[in-house]
Amino acid sequence: MVHLKNAEEIELMRASAQIVSRTLGLIAEKIGPGVTPLELDKIAYDYIAAQDAVPGFLGFGGFPNTLCISVNEAVVHGIPNEREFQDGDIVSIDCGAIKNDFYGDHAYTFAIGEVSPEVEKLLRITKESLYLGIDQMRTGKRIGDIGFAIQNHAEQNGYGVVRELVGHGLGRSMHEDPQVPNYGRRGKGKRITDGMVLAVEPMINLGTKDVMMLDDDWTIVSSDKKYSAHFEHDIAIVNGAPDILSTFDFVEQALEKRGLNAMKMDLDTVTEKA
Numbered sequence: 001m002v003h004l005k006n007a008e009e010i011e012l013m014r015a016s017a018q019i020v021s022r023t024l025g026l027i028a029e030k031i032g033p034g035v036t037p038l039e040l041d042k043i044a045y046d047y048i049a050a051q052d053a054v055p056g057f058l059g060f061g062g063f064p065n066t067l068c069i070s071v072n073e074a075v076v077h078g079i080p081n082e083r084e085f086q087d088g089d090i091v092s093i094d095c096g097a098i099k100n101d102f103y104g105d106h107a108y109t110f111a112i113g114e115v116s117p118e119v120e121k122l123l124r125i126t127k128e129s130l131y132l133g134i135d136q137m138r139t140g141k142r143i144g145d146i147g148f149a150i151q152n153h154a155e156q157n158g159y160g161v162v163r164e165l166v167g168h169g170l171g172r173s174m175h176e177d178p179q180v181p182n183y184g185r186r187g188k189g190k191r192i193t194d195g196m197v198l199a200v201e202p203m204i205n206l207g208t209k210d211v212m213m214l215d216d217d218w219t220i221v222s223s224d225k226k227y228s229a230h231f232e233h234d235i236a237i238v239n240g241a242p243d244i245l246s247t248f249d250f251v252e253q254a255l256e257k258r259g260l261n262a263m264k265m266d267l268d269t270v271t272e273k274a
Contacts, residue, residue: 002169002177004195009102010236010245013171013197016104017234017246019051019097024108025250027067027095029258033087033113037069037080040093048097056096056103056174063218068094068107075162075203075211075220075228087113090123092230096174103174105199106246107232111261118206119227122159124263126204126229129153131270133182133200134235137242141192147184150202153274154182160209162228165220167200170234194237197245201232242267 005013023044030043045066048055055066063077070078070092071085078092085091094107109123129150136145151161167180178190182202205211207226214221222228234245244267252262 002190002196003171004193005171005197005236006195009171010197010238010243012100013102013104013234013236014245016053016097016099016102017106018104019048019053019099020095020104020106021247022250023047023095023097024093024106025254027093028110028251028254031091031110031112032085034084036082036084037067037078038082040069041065041067041080044095051097051099053097053099056098056105057094060096060174066095068092070094070219070228070230072227073221073225075205075222076165076230077218077220079216079218085112088115090115090119090227090229092228094230094232101172103170103172104234104246105170105174105232106234107201107230108248108251109229109231121157122204122206122227122229125154125157125159126202127231127263127265128270129202129204130200130231130233131265131267132274133202134233134242134244134267135271137192137198137235137237139192139194139237139240142187143178143180143189143192144184145186146200147181148186151183154202154204160205160207160222162203162205162209162211164211165203167198167232170197170199192237194240196237197234199232199234201230203228203230
């Protein structure tokens with residue numbers, strides 16, 4: 001069952017999403033070679049708690065940390081550890097927070113130091129595919145239109161689109177109906193309506209679409225061990241169009257301040273180019 005949100009609930013969800021966005025901005029100030037996932041996890045926990053919010057992932061299904069930190073071939077659900085990031089890594093940071101009983105759920109993949117042009121392109125195409133999917137979130141369209149837009153852009157560039165893990169509705173629960181696959185057929189699936197709030201999150205692999213789980217029973221990796229990228233936004237449908245509740249602004253500002261490539265883009269610039 002899809003739980004539609006009213007205007008007040010959407011604003012509460014925006015507050016939760018923005019806590020996550022600001023958390024990712026703090027991560028962007030710190031992340032780099034020599035930093036460990038557990039250092040970032042503590043930063044995230046402390047900030048979320050200071051906002052009178054609760055880490056959304058900590059304890060969820062038994063997950064032991066505040067952040068999911070997935071490095072290189074890890075697609076999602078990586079458990080923070082003490083392995084220092086190395087030059088050339090890419091790191092997906094997925095974060096959740098609960099404020100006023102509503103979830104925010106938001107992710108960004110960071111380049112550590114200098115990455116190859118091949119990997120840089122993977123990050124760019126994955127981020128573009130997120131916005132192309134969001135652009136389909138208009139009343140009268142269907143969930144399949146979102147997945148088709150993401151899949152088409154990724155596969156045109158030779159990448160694998162993960163099937164086993166999908167986006168989802170978001171609200172008082174982390175995972176609500178409907179599921180939002182990153183693949184699909186135009187005109188198929190549930191009709192998009194005002195009041196829906198969805199977490200759209202392309203998970204795109206440099207090689208095969210196939211994945212497997214590691215022995216920790218959490219970390220999902222690409223089967224061919226090639227790099228994987230993951231970006232996620234929370235979006236409400238308001239007056240027939242997408243209203244992005246989360247933002248990458250804090251991440252991009254922090255990276256620019258450090259003189260790093262922020263790979264800036266937004267819904268308008270991506271859809272105009274497309």
